[in-house]
Amino acid sequence: MKHVNVGLIGFGTVGSGLAEVLLAQQERLQQRSGLFIRLAKVADISTKELPAQFADTALVNDAAELINDPDIDIIVELIGGIQPAKTFVMEAIAAGKHVVTANKALLSQEGREIFAAAAAKGVEVGFEASVGGGIPVIKGLKEGLVANNILSIMGILNGTANYILTRMTDEGIAFADVLKDAQDLGFAEADPTYDVEGIDTAHKLAILMTMAYGMNITHNEIVTEGISGIEPIDIDFAREFGCRIKLLAISRNHGDHVEARVHPTMVPESHLLASISGAYNAVHFNGDMVGNVLFYGQGAGKMPTGSAVAADVMDISRDIAAGSVGRVPSLSYLPENIRDRDVTPLDQLACPYYFRITALDQPGVLAAVATVLSRHEISVESVIQKGREEGEPVAIVMQTHTAAESAVASALAEIDALEAITAPTVRIRILEEE
């Protein structure tokens, strides 16, 4: 039986998960492929000893020992972050190793250089686990939907943010309280910025867009807003409008230019994405041939992520065994067919909006607000006025029809400058039904 030797850099949560998956599924992988996938070496700077079940695996301190080992076929990078991960990946490619990584920050920022190096060297780069954790969405997009022009991508791509919003929705708790709870339970990092401010989601959207559209894009080009400003009151109003608030990654393909944004979004309850609860992730594509397709599963976690990394290892192992390395281009398009496209600037986006205006309860406020909106050609679909406690400001809540982002920004600046307005207006974008 042919052996494929794997070298694993990083024995943290995901790394040890991969090791456990490969061990638990060793026989199954043989039954499916006729290949023996051997975890030959692990490099980790803080692990003193591998658990007893990994007796056949060597532990070293220095990643170079894996990269320079001629017996190792595939290097798996699971340390995360940009450096030293990038150095290890580039060195592994230079040494002719195939690479598997779950590192979305690395790929969304440095992907162009990494994939170019891999193509030049004739090695594969697998990254199924970088988006959607255990969900086989990269393979589904790259191969399953190969005969489609992807017209849109919508995703719940960060489990921590979705967990927080779900608990805020179900229990009416404030953001900060759920976050603290999530941190205590280990669902959220001590520094939750990447998760709750949408940056991690933008990393993943950049990867999906690269593959879906065959384009170069980094996460810096994606309009990104997080959920830390969402209040329970907005979740309640969303419910009155038949919506739930989700942190969505949204991209639309307009051919010569593409939209790309990450922000809290009111999703109609009839849309499947509104039903994605807790730490789960989901990715929704619209393809010109297939129509709507959605992939759902655990977006993070030791074993789900290990499952996705193992699938990449298996895929590359099959290519090694069949002599078909490069059979499917890593980024779904051949490198020479990946091109630059314009990303729609923020001020040219348009969508329906939710506004929550906080105003003194006095005659003429609604008229003043409506006048400003009308001057900016923002048309209102429905209004709810709440509050009316003696001396307390009222909430004027409205849904607009599709409005230009630039018009909304100007109108809200004017509205917030009105004398009767006592707090900055909250605005949340509403998902347009397709």
Added chain:
Amino acid sequence: MKHVNVGLIGFGTVGSGLAEVLLAQQERLQQRSGLFIRLAKVADISTKELPAQFADTALVNDAAELINDPDIDIIVELIGGIQPAKTFVMEAIAAGKHVVTANKALLSQEGREIFAAAAAKGVEVGFEASVGGGIPVIKGLKEGLVANNILSIMGILNGTANYILTRMTDEGIAFADVLKDAQDLGFAEADPTYDVEGIDTAHKLAILMTMAYGMNITHNEIVTEGISGIEPIDIDFAREFGCRIKLLAISRNHGDHVEARVHPTMVPESHLLASISGAYNAVHFNGDMVGNVLFYGQGAGKMPTGSAVAADVMDISRDIAAGSVGRVPSLSYLPENIRDRDVTPLDQLACPYYFRITALDQPGVLAAVATVLSRHEISVESVIQKGREEGEPVAIVMQTHTAAESAVASALAEIDALEAITAPTVRIRILEEE
């Protein structure tokens, strides 16, 4: 550029859909693979002429002209049914052609012979479109979840049945009326038996089980009940219990034996499968490593199915070009590792139940029913009694805890024999939360 020549047998809805997909996506497929996928010949007995855009494709009357054409690499069978589809597929394999089919009836009944012949001849058989229409669920299961022992499969696998149930639920219309409407609109066949009686769903479950568990199974081994007996009143009671009624395919993997059944099922609204509406399909897997994963999309239709068939054609074309035919076994396990397993007999199944008992409104009925249930060790979770119009029978509706199928059958026979019972008791299985 390397050419791959495709011969298509059957130019009906799906066949012409494939032709349109291959034409529309020809350039995209080249950009992704460097291959030119050419629809060389179409065989169809009732088409006189191909539409003008297929000027480069020959139309013939006899499938043998494709099967015996040495230039053709892949035969796509899209005529459906057992014969002559089986003959064409077996002849194509014998002639050394790769085969792609969307024919779930054929595969679930004759798959063993077909896959054995293909393995012996060293050709591939692609069948992504046989389950879930355009959803890339076969590839997801076979490759994306390769490192998992699949513990359960649950699916909404028939769009017609789900469309009917959705409209019954949303509009309160009776089964027969929705069916007639669906037939008028072209959503349901003139003979809807396969769709509404669960047979088509059983075909698809057999295919999924074969691949998920690496076992031999035909659809005849699957307990199958349809939706034609579902009444609006049961849908209303389901709603009171926080459930929706779906035609579910359910399989659980117990290692040495497996459960396999297709029947109307009350699905708790909190479960994502309850949110799958209209003609959409969804497949939910639980894998021992990845946890819950769901794939969703259009379960039928010309272009979605064409998208899935085209993905298979592309996959095989890549293997032809890379010299890696057989890289992934057609059934996900190597043929020598596919084994027989016992399918749990119906009377050994157990799940929670919904009963709707129709009884005269007289003292002692509930006590009599409860006594029978208790004697059969069926424990009741909740009871609702409805009706109470003068002289009219009442509905006694109950949810049980998990009960043995054999106990339920015996108990209901006894209950229905009680003098006060005026109509056969309706029983619907309830999905157990995992």
